[in-house]
Each structure stands twice: as structure tokens, then as C-alpha cells.
Amino acid sequence: MAVFQNLAAKQDGGSIRVRFEIDQPCVVGYQIYDPATGAFLFEGEWHEVRGRNVDLEVAVPADDGPYRIHVAPVEDREKFILIDAHVHDGALEIAAPRVATQSGLRRERIFRSIPKALLYPPQSLWRHRKLIRSMVRRDILSRYKGSFFGALWTFLNPLLLMGTYAFVFGVVLKTRFGADSSGIGYVLYFLAAMLPWLAFSEAVGRSTYVILEYRNFVKKLVFPLETLPVNLVIAGIVTEAFGLAIFLTGLIAARHAIPLSVIWLPLLIVPQIVLTLGLCWLLSALGVFVRDLATVTTFVLTLWFFLTPICYPESSLPAAAMQLEKFNPLFVLVRGYRAVFLQNEAPHLRSLAALWLLSIAVAVAGHAWFHRLRRSFADVI
Numbered sequence: 001m002a003v004f005q006n007l008a009a010k011q012d013g014g015s016i017r018v019r020f021e022i023d024q025p026c027v028v029g030y031q032i033y034d035p036a037t038g039a040f041l042f043e044g045e046w047h048e049v050r051g052r053n054v055d056l057e058v059a060v061p062a063d064d065g066p067y068r069i070h071v072a073p074v075e076d077r078e079k080f081i082l083i084d085a086h087v088h089d090g091a092l093e094i095a096a097p098r099v100a101t102q103s104g105l106r107r108e109r110i111f112r113s114i115p116k117a118l119l120y121p122p123q124s125l126w127r128h129r130k131l132i133r134s135m136v137r138r139d140i141l142s143r144y145k146g147s148f149f150g151a152l153w154t155f156l157n158p159l160l161l162m163g164t165y166a167f168v169f170g171v172v173l174k175t176r177f178g179a180d181s182s183g184i185g186y187v188l189y190f191l192a193a194m195l196p197w198l199a200f201s202e203a204v205g206r207s208t209y210v211i212l213e214y215r216n217f218v219k220k221l222v223f224p225l226e227t228l229p230v231n232l233v234i235a236g237i238v239t240e241a242f243g244l245a246i247f248l249t250g251l252i253a254a255r256h257a258i259p260l261s262v263i264w265l266p267l268l269i270v271p272q273i274v275l276t277l278g279l280c281w282l283l284s285a286l287g288v289f290v291r292d293l294a295t296v297t298t299f300v301l302t303l304w305f306f307l308t309p310i311c312y313p314e315s316s317l318p319a320a321a322m323q324l325e326k327f328n329p330l331f332v333l334v335r336g337y338r339a340v341f342l343q344n345e346a347p348h349l350r351s352l353a354a355l356w357l358l359s360i361a362v363a364v365a366g367h368a369w370f371h372r373l374r375r376s377f378a379d380v381i
Helices: 102-127 129-143 150-172 183-207 215-220 227-255 260-289 293-307 319-325 329-342 349-380
Strands: 004-012 015-022 026-033 040-043 047-049 053-059 065-073 079-088 091-094 098-101
Touching: 004 079, 004 091, 004 098, 015 026, 015 065, 015 079, 026 053, 047 053, 053 065, 098 102, 102 129, 102 227, 102 349, 129 227, 183 227, 183 260, 183 293, 183 329, 215 349, 227 260, 227 329, 260 293, 260 329, 260 349, 329 349
Parallel strands: none
Antiparallel strands: 004 015, 015 053, 026 040, 026 047, 026 065, 065 079, 079 091, 079 098
16 A cells, blocks of 8 residues: 655646656556545556656646545555545635545545434435425325214224223233233233334334335326325324223223323333334335335234233243343333333333434434435335
8 A cells, every 4th residue: 555645635627637756666546536435436547656756637627626635556545645625716726735545535425424414314304394284284184084973083993993902902811011900001001012013013014115105196297206205204103092092081081190100101102112113114125126015014913912921910021031132212202101101210221222222323324325226215116
């Protein structure tokens, strides 16, 4: 790898005069890139260097914009001299030259992308908040359009679903939780766990075909497609809100009070929403290319439901299974909901912190995955 010393660069009209010393005879050339995207623009002439001193003229494009110049031996470009330049109204400005490596630039791009990856999704959602609100309202109302009860099904759906599960597991199978052998105790513990599952499963289950459902937006309109999975997540939260109203009514009827520990609930709901959104972004993009994904997702959700202690107590799981449940984010939510609603306790803070980190990571990765694949949606659909 070449060693560069005594770097100097100065503007020479519309060009850059680069002077430096190199430790070995070689052929030196330069390449110009777009610093924003890393796209290669063009390559300059090669110059044979017989001694140590190099005096190289770099021709910069006359078009306005930023440019990044790499000067290096032709045979080994891992290490090079980097010069950032900018052309504005025909005037050339350059930054001081520095020695860089390809691996170092990759690390710099990763570090620069982290703030963007964290900030861009919420900025995009805030920018399109009116559109999201309108589409969520339309989605909820159109889902039951023409039915006898209409929008009332938004309330009846979670009520019937939770009632069916409670009847099967509480009355028919006589499942009980801990020392509470009463039927109402089981129903409360079961419904507390169903609350996060309702919102999660509804959004994730619909996400695999949401882009195909709105295929006209992909082909004919300039539309923020990343908002479509968001609509599903918010619609799922609306379903959970109705389920929560049902649950709180039953809780007050059975225990005559709501515990103060419910103040911890927002710390559970936020990572739940973020995790669901990340998975919906990922699955909605993948569903465009893998049409069987909806069937697979339905099976996985069913398996996930029964692997999570929602309809049965944690104590019924063997020790090895309980160790694996620590890696199940739905288990953290289920245990947290039961703690704040039924045990008057705070959720396990260490598990909650891990859930927050996992949710943010999944959301960032899911959003990046969605934007990477969305360029090909129109070609596939």
C-alpha cells in the first residue's frame, strides 16, 4: 500500500493542481465521484511516476455541484488522496487534501447514515400525517362498508374474538392462572395478554399484501408508499383501543378499580407500535416479490400466538422454554400488560429496555429494507 507525504492542493482555474510525495514508482490516476451517492462519474488520465515527487492536474467538471476526487496508484486504490470540491456558478472551491482508505470511507458512511436512519422515518410520518389520518379513517370505515352494523364492527370484532377465546380456554378447557382458580380471574389475565396481540397480529397479517392492494398508487401516482404499512399499524391500535375499553369495563366490574400502575402503559405501547411498524415495512416490501408470504405469515402468527403464554400460564412452560421466551418480544409485552393492569406492578425494566432497543432496530432496518426494494415495485407489479 502506497505511502503519501507532503500533500498539497490548490485551485488552478477550473482544475486542481495536486502535489505530493510517494514512496514507490507507479502509475497514478484519479477518479471523480458524486459524494452524496458514491456514484462513479469519470476517470482521468494516468501518469507514470518515476521518482518520488508527483505533480498532477485534475480536471474538475464545469457543471455546478459537489465532487469527490480520489488520487491513487492505478494498481492499488485501497489507500488514496481524497479531495472534496464544489463548483458553484462556475467558481471552484476545494477542501484540504487528506489520505483515506476505502474501509475508512465505508465506516464514515455508516456513521453518517445512523442519524438519518433514525430521523427520516419519524420526519416522513409527520410530513404525511394528514394523509395517514385520512387513509386510516377510510380503511376502518370501508372495511365494514355495506354490512348491517357498519363501523360498529370495529367494536364488535375484538369483543367477539376475545369472548370466543375466553370461552374456549376458560370454560371448555378450564385453564387457570396461578392461585386464582376463578373463571373471571382467567378471563382478565387472558384479555390483558390479548390486547397487544390484537393490534400486532392484525397489522402484521395484513401487511404482506398491502402494496398489492394499492397497486394503482405504485404504477400511476407519486405516492409515499411507506405510509401504507403505517395505516395498518394505526388501524390495529384503534382495534386495541376498543379492546382496551372492553377490558377496563370488565376490570372495574370485577375489581372495582384500575391500578395506578397503568401509568407505565405508554412505555409498553410505544415499542409495541415501533416493532409492529418495522415488521410491517419489511413484510409489505417482501410481499410484492414473494406472493406466498401471506400464507406463510398467517401460519407463523398462529404458531407465535400459541408459543407465547397468552391463553395459558407461564408456569406451564418448562424451564428451557422459559429461557427461549426471553427472546420473544410479544412475551415481554404480554407480561408487561398483565403486570400494569392486574398485578399493580411496573413492567420488568431490563426486559422493557431490551424491547425498546429491539423495536428501534427492527423499525430502522424495516424502513431501510422498504426503501431499498420500493424502486422495483413498479417492475414487479
